[in-house]
Amino acid sequence: MEHAQNDHLGTGLSVNECQIWQINARRAIRLDRPFCIGILNVTPDSFSDGGALGSVGAAVDRARAIVDEGGDGLDIGGESTRPGAARVSVDEQIARVVPVIEGIRKAGIELPITIDTTRAAVAAAGLDAGGDAINDVSAGGEDAGMLGLAAERGCGIVLMHRETTPERDRYSDAYGDGGRPIGDGIVGHVVGALELARDAAVDAGVDRGCIVLDPGLGFGKDVGQNLGLIGGTGLIVGLGHPVLSALSRKSFVGRVSLGRDSEPSERLAGTLGLSVLHLSMGAMMFRVHDVGAHREALDGAWGLLGGRG
Numbered sequence: 001m002e003h004a005q006n007d008h009l010g011t012g013l014s015v016n017e018c019q020i021w022q023i024n025a026r027r028a029i030r031l032d033r034p035f036c037i038g039i040l041n042v043t044p045d046s047f048s049d050g051g052a053l054g055s056v057g058a059a060v061d062r063a064r065a066i067v068d069e070g071g072d073g074l075d076i077g078g079e080s081t082r083p084g085a086a087r088v089s090v091d092e093q094i095a096r097v098v099p100v101i102e103g104i105r106k107a108g109i110e111l112p113i114t115i116d117t118t119r120a121a122v123a124a125a126g127l128d129a130g131g132d133a134i135n136d137v138s139a140g141g142e143d144a145g146m147l148g149l150a151a152e153r154g155c156g157i158v159l160m161h162r163e164t165t166p167e168r169d170r171y172s173d174a175y176g177d178g179g180r181p182i183g184d185g186i187v188g189h190v191v192g193a194l195e196l197a198r199d200a201a202v203d204a205g206v207d208r209g210c211i212v213l214d215p216g217l218g219f220g221k222d223v224g225q226n227l228g229l230i231g232g233t234g235l236i237v238g239l240g241h242p243v244l245s246a247l248s249r250k251s252f253v254g255r256v257s258l259g260r261d262s263e264p265s266e267r268l269a270g271t272l273g274l275s276v277l278h279l280s281m282g283a284m285m286f287r288v289h290d291v292g293a294h295r296e297a298l299d300g301a302w303g304l305l306g307g308r309g
Helices: 056-068 090-106 120-129 146-153 183-203 223-231 233-237 251-257 268-281 291-305
Strands: 019-024 027-031 035-041 073-077 113-116 133-136 156-160 211-214 285-288
Touching: 019 156, 035 056, 035 291, 056 073, 056 090, 073 090, 090 113, 090 120, 113 120, 120 133, 120 146, 133 146, 146 156, 146 183, 156 183, 183 211, 183 223, 183 233, 223 233, 223 251, 223 268, 233 268, 251 268, 268 285, 268 291, 285 291
Parallel strands: 035 073, 035 285, 073 113, 113 133, 133 156, 156 211
Antiparallel strands: 019 027
């Protein structure tokens, strides 16, 4: 499928060549339109919807709703990664995630599933239960077995940038890693870190086509740095992999759109605006809470950006 020539707001990033994500050995996903991944947090303490899905049945019902809203995938996690969150054991993560994946598959829901975890044993259990790929916010840096697992299974993996673990990260919109600020060099720093993470994955045997990159918006970056990373997305795309946007309802969104501290439920309009801008800068995958609203907003923007209008 070929789209008309169109650059992403001056970044020089052409959209007339479709990106491909090899999500597992059997399936490749053509990213010829925005790909919306609905968030299914089976945790009691996630920043936006913690505790909302307190049973397998509730999670399966939400998965059905995501299908109806036009979602393209599901992201299921059993450990919150919000700043200051307590860590969750491997056994507890598995106990939370595996029954939900099994329930979704038994319900006949076939959307691709990413397992949101930094632990290889959790990822392996999730893949065995019917999951397709791994979403690792530590980019394979927390568990030495993660990249080898992805290589062995031939599955997709999202590699995200972060500087520190959730229990050490006390900020959601201000940079903090032991007081070591990065400042205006955030884009180059993140691009370099993601390139190193990608190279480590490839060296471990992960196929390049299986890799997606995530700049880690909201993970220890201040407002200006988050916006700078959105604007610098073309440089991340230049590494040769699809980019995942995961800014949904985050604190910096409220700071930009509302100019104050806010509740996650107040941040939908700002989230949609920044998601559309992230699309225009080159992100093609979106991990979101509000699937239906994103489907409409992103598809509307893609009508122009993708040359379909």
